[in-house]
Structure formats: C-alpha cells, structure tokens
Amino acid sequence: MFLPVDVDNPVRLDLTRLAAARLLAAESHPFLAIALYALTPVADSSRPTFAVDENWRLFINPQQLIDWSVQEVAGVLLHEVGHVIRDHAGRARTAIVVDESSRFLWNLAADAEINDDLRNAKVVLPQPAVFPETLKSPVGKVAEFYYANLSEHGRTPEFPIADCGAGCHGHSDNPDAQASALLPIGLSGSESLLLRRRVAEAIVIAAGKQAGTLPGGWLRWAEATLRPKLNWRKLLSAAIRSAVAAVSGASDYSYRRPARRQVPRVVLPSMQRPLPRVAVIVDTSGSVGEVALQRAWSEVHGCLRTLGVRRDLLTVFAADVDVRRLTGPPRRQMALLGGGGTNMALAIETALQSLARPDLVVVITDGLTPWPVRKPSRPVIVALLPSTMKRPATPSWARTVEIDEAETDPGDGQLPRQRVSTSRRRTHAA
Amino acid sequence: MSATVRSALGVAVGARVPVLLWGGAGLGKSSAVREMALAAGLPCETVIASIREPSDFAGLPIVSPQGESVHFAPPAWAQRLAENGRGVLFLDEISTAPPAVQAALLRVVLERTVGDLALPDAVTVVAAANPPEQAADGWDLSPPLANRFCHLDWDLDAREWAEGVLAGFHPADVPLLDEEQLFGELTAARAAVGAFVIARGHLLHAHPGNEATAGRAWPSPRSWEMAARLIAATIVCNAADAVRAVLVAGAVGPAAAAEYLAWREDLDLPDPEDVLRDPTAFRLPERGDRAYAALAAVTAAVLANNTAERWEAAWLAIAAGTENGHADIAVAAVRLLIAHRPDGATPPAKVLTQMTPVLKTAGLFDVLTRGRR
Secondary structure (H helix, E strand, C coil), X not given: CCCCCCCCCCCCCCHHHHHHHHHHHHHHCHHHHHHHHHCEEEECCCCCCEEECCCCEEEECHHHHHHCCHXXXXXXXXXXXXXXXXXXXXHHHHCCCCCHHHHHHHHHHHHHHHHHHHHHCCXXXXXXXXXXXXXXXXXXCCHHHHHHHHXXXXXXXXXXXXXXXXXXXXXXXXXXXXXXXXXXXXCCHHHHHXXXXXXXXXXXXXXXXXXXXXXXXXXXXXXXXXXXXXXXXXXXXXXXHHHHHHHHCCCEEEEEEECCCCECCECCEEEECXXXXXXXXXXXXXXXXXHHHHHHHHHHHXXXXXXXXXXXXXXXXXXXXXXXXXXXXXCCCHHHCCCCCCXXXXXXHHHHHCCCCCCEEEEXXXXXXXXXXXXXXXXXXXXXXXXXXXXXXXXXXXXXXXXXXXXXXXXXXXXXXXHHHHHHHHHHHC | CHHHHHHHHHHHHHCCCCEEEECCCCCCHHHHHHHHHHHCCCCEEEEEHHHCCHHHHHCEEEECCCCCCEEEECCHHHHHHHHHCEEEEEEECHHHCCHHHHHHHHHXXXXXXXXXXXXXXXXXXXXXXXXXXHCCCCCCCCHHHHCXXXXXXCCCCHHHHXXXXXXXXXXXXXXXCCHHHHHHHHHHHHHHHHHHHHHCHHHCCCCCCCHHHXXXXXXXXXXXXXXXXXHHHHHHCXXXXXXXXXXXXXXXXXXXXXXXXXXXXXXXXXCHHHHHHCHHHCCCXXXXXXXXHHHHHHHHHHHHCCCHHHHHHHHHHHHHHHCCCCCCCCHHHHHHHHHCCCCCCCCCHHHHHHHHHHHHHHCCHHHHCCCCC
C-alpha cells in the first residue's frame, strides 16, 4: 500500500511514525478512520509540508514528518483528509477560484472551515494554523462564506503561504508527465464519491451514539451530503406549475373546436389552453418577517406570470386580523406588531367566496394560524415562511413548501434571483 | 466533468438505451447529438417535440377507402428511419411539449413505435430538454415519460469549452458493442441488480414525493432493467467507472445509484468465512480503507460465532496484514479480539511485536486493552 516515490530525491518515509500518527488520528476521530486509511502516502521533498490531491494521494515532506511531533502529524492528517472528504476542490470550481491569489484565499477559507472543527475536538495543530478569527470572520461557517468575506474586502491576511494541494483548490501545479506516471493511482472520482458517502453515514451513526460530542461542522456536512436540500424556489415553482397545469386542464388537445389541420373524413382536436384564476393570500401579521415574505411573494408572482396568469386572473388578499383585497404588492403592517393573529380559515373562505372565484389558492404564511377544518373546494399550496415559534402542522390536503431562512445553493440561485429582481421592479412601478 | 457525460452519452446510444440530456439553452446539446451521430455514421432525424401534435407520434388516423378500418400513418421522418434500418431519433425540446404530446411519446421512446410503424431495433432515441425553471413555457416531464429515459446533465466546463473552441470539440464516441458479449454481461448485471433489489426492497419502486424530482430519474423495475443494460455496456466497452456511475444515476436517480454502487463495491471484499477457513491464503486488499473493512468483517464474523479455533484464525489473517505496514489499520480488530478472548486461546506473539513500535511512537500503550471490561 505504501508507495513512497520521489523522482529527484528518493527519501524513505518514516512509516512507523506515519502509522502512529494515523492511529492517533483514527482513535480521536473513529468516523474518519476509513478516510484516513484510504489516503495513499507519497514522499515528496519538493512540498514545504503536507498536501493532498483529488485522487486522495497524500504528499509528504519526509523531513517535516520527523520535525513535527506525532500529535501534530495526526492533526495535519485529519486536516488534509478533511479537504478531500469535504470536496473542497469541487467546491472551489463552483466558487470560481481561478488564479493564484484566489487559490491562496480559498485555501485559507477551506483551512478555517476544517480547523474550526478540529479545534473543537481538541486536536493539536502545528502553528501557525488558520482559524475563522485569523480571517476576522465568525466561527462555524463554511469555506464559501469565508472566501466571499475575504474576496469582498479585497485584503489578503498576513499569513505564510499555505498550499494544501489540488485536493483543496482543484488546481494541480504543473503535472510533470514523467513524475506523475510513477505516482500511485489513488482513488478515482466515483470511488471518492462513494467513500465520502460512507464517511457521512459513519458520522451520522456516531452522532446518534454520542450526541453532542461531535463537532457541529462534521454533522452539518454529513447531513447535507446524505440528504441534499432541494432548493425551495424549485420546489415552490414546480408545485405551482403542476397545480396550474392540473386545474386548467393543461395546454392540451380538445375536441371542443376542430383543428385547422384538415384531413378528409377525420376530425382532429385543436390546442386549447384555458387559464386558471389564482388567489394569493399573504399573511401580513406582525410575526411575519418582511424579507422572507418579499422573497416568497416575488417567487410566487414571478412563477405565475411566466405561466401566463395575467393580472386580471390574479387576486391578492392580505390576511391579519381581517382579510382585505389588495391592489398593489403586499407589505407587512408595522402597526400591527403584537396585535391579533391571522385566521387562515377565514382568509381561505373569503378568497373562495370572492367574485374572482379562484381555481387555485396560494398561501404565503409563517404557519402561526388556525387552518380550515374541512378540505377547501380548490387546491391549496402553502409557502411556509421560517418561524422560531411552535406552530400547528399545515393540513395534509395542502401542498406545503418550506422556505429557507438562508440563501443556500450558491451555484444554483442565479436565474431565480434575476426573476425576483424584475418582478419586484414591476410591482413597485404598478 | 462533461467529458464523462459525453462518453456516457456515447455508451448509452451504443447500448440503445433512450437518453435525455438536461441543460440550459445554448449549451450545444443539439449540435453535440448531431455531431455524435455524424461521427458514428448514423443517420440522425431531428424532431422538435414542442411544435408537434400527438398525431405526429401516435400516427395520423386515416380512414381506409372502404371506410371499415382506421390506419395510423407514420410521418416521413419515421419512414426514413425505418428505411435506413438504424440511426438516431433526436427529440429536441421535449420538456416544452404539451402533456398530450408527452403521452404520445411514451410508445415512441420505449417501444420505438410510431403509429402503425415499428422502428428498427437499431434506432436509438435521444432527447434534449431545458430544466422547467429555465424555460418560460416549460412543463415538468410527466413521471412515466421521465422513467423511460437515462437522464444526463449536460454541463459545460469553462476550461473545456475554451480548449474545444480552439482545437475543435470531440464528438461523443459511440462504441460498437458486440451483441453476444453484451448479452453475457447483461445476464451478470441483471443478477447483480436483482440481488441488490432483494437486499433493499424499498428501492425497487420508489416514486419521488415532490413535483420537482418526479420529472427526473427514479427507481422502478423498468429503470433498474435499464441500469443493468447500461452497466453491461460499460463493462463490454471497458468504460471508466465514473461513466458507469453517471449512467446508473441517470437511470435510477442519484440516491438509489449511490446505494447500489456502495453495495456492489462491498461484494468485492473477501468473504469473512472463507478467510477464517483458510487464513494463510488471505490477501489483504491494497486500499487501506478496504483492508480496514475486510478486517472488520472478519472480526465481526468471529464475534458472531466465537470459538478458540476461529479466534486464532482471525489472528493469522491479521498477521498477513500487519506485515505489509498495516499495523495501525489492524488495531481496531485486535482490540475487539482481545476483549472477546475465548478460554484456552492464545494470540500469536508475532502480531503484537509487529504492532509495538507503532503503539510506542503514538504513545498509546493501553490502546489494545481499552475495550476490555
């Protein structure tokens, strides 16, 4: 398994020392054991310290292995394996880390993400080590956050050059064909994908056994890996799209009118697209946060507009202590802070009884409301805003989409975000 | 990344599994399909699904001259494909097709039947679609239609595009699969997929709960069959395992695919009972994590049925590993064995001596007995 290769300067690694450090690391983090053992060590005197690449090859400066204490080597092993487990290379590409200076910043950001958790587990790291405080950032965040913070302020922290290798920033430095042919192969892309999943499963199991002792960053990573969160915008727009398609009978073929394409002796259907009337009920009570409400409203409005639901087919209701029909975009009523709650049962009833006679009801609420006891006569979609308070469960007859507090999914939100801004402009002008 | 998807497209077309490429407008999906067909010498018929009517796929009803029967006449593109005997049917903009057209496409995609005309077996269906959130007039793909495709995400790497624009893009390579060899591998792949589905019954048919994922790949008996065919094809044409992972995920969805691939990888571990029967023949896997898993499996087998004989056999297997510098990997297994020592069994001194320098350097002398109560 050990293939210490160094083309220019064949130095042997102190394998006993490496095995001892690996043992210490695996003893302190049993859920990372398989990942630690999957690393392929390679002796490389050209590296200042240790580095890792995307094939899980661990490049080790043989002298550094001897100079650090065994405890420090164990800490560095946990650190380097953290880069490949958390797929920092793949995430660097999403965050568009291209040139050398941004690679350095990304390396610092990724180091801070890992070291934060290692420090919580009381792991010894060689100094100086990067922590969130080094980057003047709050603890407990992800590399993307630290990186954005660093690039935004345009200041490079005073820190010695850190390079954890291609496994951290995704850029292999001048691969020498002759040298790389002699390297062990390491893991392939799908092998490392599977290994990551196994580590994530091990973390979730470990967290169940010894709740509270596991650094939070590991658990957050594992849960995100095993149960990727779907973008609420995608879920909400898919729910609205399919509901509109269902209630309108879709843009589909109908024999109500014959097709213009004439075939002798055959009656062909023509395309019919009835458009549904939609009622949107917005919870404007004091408990609802303005920002979240605006985001949800923009998304619902934008989605309905792209589906061709014109203004005359759309009615908007504001629901707090009473229910009012709105003509402009909804705003939270500041005066009602602490005032009466919302009664969604009344609001849905009012919307269904209104002259507009909606075919579909979309409700935007924080859920702190009573719901109709019986299933309404029309389909209902609930966009559920975040709330810290205990709230009743949304009824099972409604299609509920939970809206996240934070903007997740950095690579994904581009198009919806554009849509939000245009619809906002449009509604302000109206 | 897109090089993997490109070869996955080629393999799927070679295996004649219907493929659906997802990607935003302007990513060159359509031209990639046409160039692939051209390079492979396959005639390509492009049909834009969104501007067609159901009768274009279900056949135009023609009443016979006597008026006693109705014939469903196929359109010209289908007749051309039938005359050629092979080729690619490229259905573009499939997600913007209205639901009635999508329903009419079901038979075309799976059974290659257009109206009363059966297309030859050597015709492969390739479709392209924009994700509904990116197409203003898009519909989500209906789950039955979605389940008939292998879904590939068409993405373009900036670096790869820059290279392609200078040096020309390589069209996807359609491998020529030997029918007999494919059939042999298909039997093996079906057996593997079948064994997996028996182990994880809930993954045989798992319709996704929400609208956003129902229009993509999800596990069903049909998509597992498709996955088996794709796995067989990747083995015949010796494709990279990343290509296989993309294809299986495209057929049954990423979650089910990850479970299958992890299960498949575990099958390659040595059987612990075989190891205990003949520990001297045991070769520890090269990869450290696989070695760790193999030793853990052997230890677990001993603890499940702990006799002095089996206990000592496990030590012999570990001894084979510690010689190759795996001393620290064996620590967890050794600790468990020591804690569960049957009466009258003695551990070989050799293993402990091999471990001592590592334990000493780590400063962990008590680590082997820590598990004992």
